[in-house]
Amino acid sequence: MQPVDSFLFLLVGAALFCIGLTVVVLKRHAIVVLMGIELMLNAVNINLVAFSQYDPDRIQGQMLALFVIIVAAAESAVALAILIQVYRHFRTAQLDELTELNR
Amino acid sequence: MLQLAFYAFAALTLIGAFAVLVTRNVLYAAFFLLLALLGTAGLFVLASADFLAIAQIMIYVGGVLVLVIFGVMLTHKPDSPIDMSNQQPNRIPSSNRRGVGSSWIVGTLVAGSLFAALFIVLVRANFRLLSQPVGWKSAVNTIGMQLMTEYVVPFETVAILLLAALVGATYLASPLAKPTRHATR
Numbered sequence: 001m002q003p004v005d006s007f008l009f010l011l012v013g014a015a016l017f018c019i020g021l022t023v024v025v026l027k028r029h030a031i032v033v034l035m036g037i038e039l040m041l042n043a044v045n046i047n048l049v050a051f052s053q054y055d056p057d058r059i060q061g062q063m064l065a066l067f068v069i070i071v072a073a074a075e076s077a078v079a080l081a082i083l084i085q086v087y088r089h090f091r092t093a094q095l096d097e098l099t100e101l102n103r
Numbered sequence: 104m105l106q107l108a109f110y111a112f113a114a115l116t117l118i119g120a121f122a123v124l125v126t127r128n129v130l131y132a133a134f135f136l137l138l139a140l141l142g143t144a145g146l147f148v149l150a151s152a153d154f155l156a157i158a159q160i161m162i163y164v165g166g167v168l169v170l171v172i173f174g175v176m177l178t179h180k181p182d183s184p185i186d187m188s189n190q191q192p193n194r195i196p197s198s199n200r201r202g203v204g205s206s207w208i209v210g211t212l213v214a215g216s217l218f219a220a221l222f223i224v225l226v227r228a229n230f231r232l233l234s235q236p237v238g239w240k241s242a243v244n245t246i247g248m249q250l251m252t253e254y255v256v257p258f259e260t261v262a263i264l265l266l267a268a269l270v271g272a273t274y275l276a277s278p279l280a281k282p283t284r285h286a287t288r
Contacts, residue, residue: 004109004149006233010225012113012146016139018218019120025210029129031174035136038167039120042143045159049152053237059245062152063254066246069155069162070261074268076167080174081275088278093178 009050017043030083030093034076041072109149116142129175133168140164151239154246 016039023036045065052061087093119139123132140163147156250258 002105003237003239004105006150006230006237007225008109008113009146009150011222012116014218014221014225015117016120016143018214018221019117019124021217022210022214023120023124025213026124026207031129031171031178032123032132034174035123035132035171038136038163039123039139042116042140042163045155046143046146046150049147049150049155051232052152053150054232054235056151056238056240056242057245058253059152059242059249062155062242062246063249065152065155066158067257067261069158070265073162073167074265077170077272078268078275080170081272083174084177084276087178 003053006050006053009046013043013046013050015043016040016046028094028096030086030095031080033095034079034083038072038076041068044068105149108145112142112145112149114142115139116146130172133172133175136171137164137168140168151237151242153241154243 020036020039020043023039024033027033027036045068048061048065048068050061052059052065055061083093086098090098092098116139119135119137119142122135123139126132126135140159144156144159144164147153147159
């Protein structure tokens, strides 16, 4: 039972990053854009973990991925709080309709 | 067997992410994001990151995704039950847009060319590291040791960051922090 080739992990990470980038660029709803950012962060984590296999003593890649997960959780919490406040103010969460800072 | 599991989890991840891209419903997008995150957790297990997989499931699926679904429900317009217009493609590349279809083309072109560039780089790159043998080994003990020795300062810092971010998010989302024209606080 041979382990999985790490090249495939890198390939999946690249594909996931590109899909996340497409979601961020194309979607109009702010929450879906946030989901795209989460997908991109996950792609980065896959890359970090794939390279961390070759460092079993210090696993620096996994540690960095752990901190990335924690910071992503904090980021999404703050972003959703701001989004709820924006929705209260403008009555919309569509990014194209948010053209002014104050209305 | 391991290869088969890898391909299954990779397909789960990519199909979930692609469904987030193509679906028109925000709530469906959240559920497809769940698929993608679970597939990523499986990939973590296959790359000998078992602790990270559990952390992924607990934090992302148990925390972030629930938060996202609450955000979907709180920003839902009650007067339009099925608002199909909210998933039209974005109009950000607006300088030379001709109709609705061209923005899809621009975004897909950007991401597709980025993927092509990454693919070429990955195929051509000759990582010497990737030719070394690798074995599956549980990472829980090592992560515990590392968190208390080498990474103790980032660990405490990120704890304070998380506390401050969650307190700030609670304050921001509360109705007390109503945005006013003239800031009185």
